[in-house]
Amino acid sequence: MKAALQAYHARMQRVLDHIDRHLDEDLDLDTLSGIAAYSKYHFHRQFTATFGLSVHRYVQLARMKRASFRLAYRDDQSVTDVAMDAGYEAPDAFARAFRQRLGQSPSSFQKSPDWEPWLAAFGPLDDARSKLMHKTFTADDVTIRDVPATRVAIVEHRGDPATLGASIQRFIAWRKAAGLSPSTSPTFNVWRSERRPADPADYSVDLCVGTDRPIDESDGVKAGEIPGGRCAVLRVTGDTHNLEPAALFLYRDWLPQSGEEARDFPIYCQRLMLYPEVPESEAAADLFLPLK
Incomplete structure (x- = not known):
């Protein structure tokens, strides 16, 4: 059956x-x-x-x-x-x-x-x-990498996730004006809250693009850094709009059994293949859990 x-x-x-x-x-x-x-x-x-x-x-x-x-x-x-x-x-x-x-x-x-x-x-x-995208992850899907530090420009989204689209628009418009194409400058999301906090106003995520250029913070864009170090990395393909199941697997299942300890930096992802530039089933992201 x-x-x-x-x-x-x-x-x-x-x-x-x-x-x-x-x-x-x-x-x-x-x-x-x-x-x-x-x-x-x-x-x-x-x-x-x-x-x-x-x-x-x-x-x-x-x-x-x-x-x-x-x-x-x-x-x-x-x-x-x-x-x-x-x-x-x-x-x-x-x-x-x-x-x-x-x-x-x-x-x-x-x-x-x-x-x-x-x-x-x-x-x-x-x-x-x-309904058909309940991906089952295993420990074999996780690799541990030494990740270099990456300087980034950040557009912060703070508030109801229903308004995230407006922040994404602002982020894309800024990076286009700066000439930072996704094909040459990596795209990151750093989650600083749960995906669905009890109060939607507490939702917090940083939209980031890798760049070594000086940042004019008067544009509402901040300069920052994703720190280097060891990370557990899990690749997700297809349903990359909702990375919560993958994050839960890393925190709830993989981490306790691995003998590793999480570092004091939030879980984040690098967007590798972006919809609608590729079909939705071919979108891909690497999820990073920083380790000590």
Whole structure:
């Protein structure tokens, strides 16, 4: 029974990975059922039962989520370009669907996103994806590295995680203006609070880019350093929006059994492959637990 369930999950995971990698293509029922190796009628029922969304709605939400990321975080694409990439033949049809889903026009969202409706709109998609993404980590997945110190520029986010998107926008805009591309300057997140503190106002994370340049702190960006030293490192691929399960594994499971002791610096990650530059299933991050 367990082997049969694993095989079933593997089929469905193939479908999600195919959708991620081919959002620009025609993702019809015949194509996706073939990926799953089911009849299209049986596949449609199974997909809905597994994920709580129809195939059509899942694809729509995945395309709309990518479109919203491009509008918010990339300034090299027009609303028309984003609409075409999202599978709409005309910008006005995209604008209607976008407004219905997020309560803002694409151009308004591009200038000033309202992130709370965004979180609500894509909650069903993230819930669906999480059903097959319960990654099981083992001690063999963890390596211990001597990490060099890295000087960084920091945009601090302090407050409700629902407003994190605005801080990410500010961070991306600053690093673009500074010419610090993710392909040449590493991206880090340093968590200084729990992911879901009892009071959302206590949420705290530093958005960092590695650089040796002098930092003009009048821009609201601070100079800092990620200290060097020994670290337990765990690579996460796919669902890198929520690294809490990986962090819990390191703290709760790996650390007590390893004989190691945590150093007095927060757990942090380096973003290696970023969505939407790569399909969501190919996003990757290394999680670092500093050790004594």
